[in-house]
Amino acid sequence: MIIAVDGPAASGKGTLSKRVAVHYALAYLDTGSLYRAVARDTVIAGGDPRDEDAAVAAAEKIDPDTLEDPGLRARGVGEAASIVAAHAKVRTALLAYQRSFAKQPAGAVIDGRDIGTVICPDATVKLFVTATPEERAHRRYLQLIDGGVQVTEDEVLADIRRRDERDQGREAAPLLKADDAHLLDTTNLSIDAAFKAAIDVIDAAL
Ligand code: C5P
DSSP: OEEEEEOOTTSSHHHHHHHHHHHHTOEEEEHHHHHHHHHHHHHHTTOOTTOHHHHHHHHHTOOGGGTTOGGGGSHHHHHHHHHHTTOHHHHHHHHHHHHHHHTSTTOEEEEESSIIIIIOTTOSEEEEEEOOHHHHHHHHHHHHHHTTOOOOHHHHHHHHHHHHHHHHHOSSSOOOOOTTOEEEEOTTOOHHHHHHHHHHHHHHHO
C-alpha cells in the first residue's frame, strides 16, 4: 500500500502523514527533507543553490541518515530547498531513492509536492492537502515563535507566498493536484479532524 500526500508549504501534510503512517503501520518518507538536505549540503560545500551543477553534486551524495537533522527545519532552508528543487537534474538525482523507498514490503506514506503526479503515479490512495495561505502562515508562525524564532506573521506569509509561487510555477514537476487525488482542505479543520477525514478517504479506497 502506498499513500501519496502532496500539498503546499505548511499545509499540515507532514503532521497528517506521520499519523496516517502510524495508524496503518507503514513506513514514512518526508521528501521535503531530501530537498532541504540538498540545499544544506550545497551551501556547506560552498555552492549556490541557484547553481544547478552544485546542487546536483550535493543531490548525488545525499545521505538518508542525515534527514532527521533539526537544522533542516530552519526558515531559510525551506526557501533554499525550493530553489534547488526547481532544477530538473536535482529532481532526477533524487528519483531512484524515493521510488525504492516506495517499494518496501511494509508499504509507505510519502509526502511532498509531486508524489501523486511523478514519483508514485500508481499510489493506492492520493491526498492533496491544502489550506489558505493565511491559515498556513498562521500555523507556521506559531511553530516558529514556539521554537524561539523572532519573526512576524506578515514575514511568514510572504515566505509562504514566495514558496507557493516557486513550487507551482516551475517547469520541473510543479506542485499540482493529481486528477485522481482527494482534496483535503484543512483550513477549518483541527489536526484530529483532518486525520479523521484522511482515514475515511483511505479506508474507503482499500
Ligand atoms: O515540504 P517542505 O516544505 O519541507 O519542502 C521544502 C521544499 O522542497 C518545497 O518548498 C519544494 O520546493 C521542495 N519539494 C519538492 N518536491 C517534493 C518535496 C519538496 O519540490 N516532493
